[in-house]
Amino acid sequence: MKIITGIEELRDHLRDQPRLAFVPTMGNLHQGHLSLIHQAKQRCDAVVVSIFVNRLQFLPHEDFDRYPRTLEEDCRLLSAANVKTVFAPNEKILFPTKQEFLLALPPVADILEGKFRPGFFRGVATIVLKLFNIIQPDLAVFGQKDYQQLHIVREMVNQLNIPIEIIAGKTVRAEDGLALSSRNRYLSATQRLEACQLYQSLLQIKQEVITGCKDFKALETSAINHLVQRGWKVDYISIHNRGSLMPAHEQDQDLVVLGAAWLDSTRLIDNLEI
Structure with missing residues (x-):
């Protein structure tokens, strides 16, 4: 398994891949993430998993600083899942300057999660679009537990004519029904x-x-x-x-x-x- 932190190195590494799947994560992986990776591997031989805790989608009072960061453990899980490429950049790689270009989102981003976490989906859409531009996958897999996020990513891809197929991964639950998170x-x-x-x-x-x-x-x-x-x-x-x-x-x-x-x-x- 190759762990890559730089954008140009990643692009060079992926250049000759015939068909590529992408699974974006913020790390601290569990069986829910692994099920998305399994879906990706069923569709494509080459799978890239990103691990990046995106500051743009956290409100000032939220848990950005204490969000669990478990890169070493995550990489062990990914290696066991036969993932060959992990993209794990730091903030200076993805945000070398202040991110001033941000997407204007439709009204659906202002209800439900958007009502209680204003600006959240703008942060999500921005980082997803950046990662799509960097990796340029043929398909990307997003978990259905984040239902509104999945909807917004699909709409972004459709309306901006991004040539990426969005796949929905079913929510993985514990025996008592709790969604894994x-x-x-x-x-x-x-x-x-x-x-x-x-x-x-x-x-x-x-x-x-x-x-x-x-x-x-x-x-x-x-x-x-x-x-x-x-x-x-x-x-x-x-x-x-x-x-x-x-x-x-x-x-x-x-x-x-x-x-x-x-x-x-x-x-x-x-x-x-x-």
């Missing part, structure tokens, strides 16, 4: 037992909608109240149209329910397609 390691043992309640709340909504309930607002409110009573602080639980990611109407068929909530100082997100 690097931030799960912030949870205490007691909190970890409670954490599956977010998934359970979304699952309850999904089951109610499947059986015919169309009162989406009542379902959302009930789920929020359930979590609040258990000590959670809920940012949102909301049912949306899968195609537009706008709030769902009663006549909509293809739906997704998304949630984000705090368990003490740890923020968890999840979603389920309906």
Whole structure:
């Protein structure tokens, strides 16, 4: 496995690859990441995994400084997964000067995560576009757990005519349903037992909608109240149209329910397609 930190070195290394897949990560890898890599390897012989904690997508009060950085452990996992190329640049490589060119995003970036983390998706879109330009893959794999992010990346690729196929990787879950996430390691043992309640709340909504309930607002409110009573602080639980990611109407068929909530100082997100 080759660990590359420089842009020109990476481009030279990839120059003769006939077909290339890309999996962007912020490191602290787990089975969810490895499942994305497995999908990438099924499509292409050559796979590049990036490891970079992107300052642009953290708000000033968020956990940029304490976000887990585990490069050595990550590389062991990637080597075991037979990944041949890891791109692990530092900030000065990707941001040699202040990043003043930033994308203007559509209204879908200002709801859900965008409402509670203003500027987050601008930071995501900027770093993803930079990495696409550097690596120039044929396809890229993004996890479905970050549902809104996946939607925005797809729209960016479509509207900017970027010749990259975007593949959605299914959310990998623990046995109790908790979506795997690097931030799960912030949870205490007691909190970890409670954490599956977010998934359970979304699952309850999904089951109610499947059986015919169309009162989406009542379902959302009930789920929020359930979590609040258990000590959670809920940012949102909301049912949306899968195609537009706008709030769902009663006549909509293809739906997704998304949630984000705090368990003490740890923020968890999840979603389920309906």
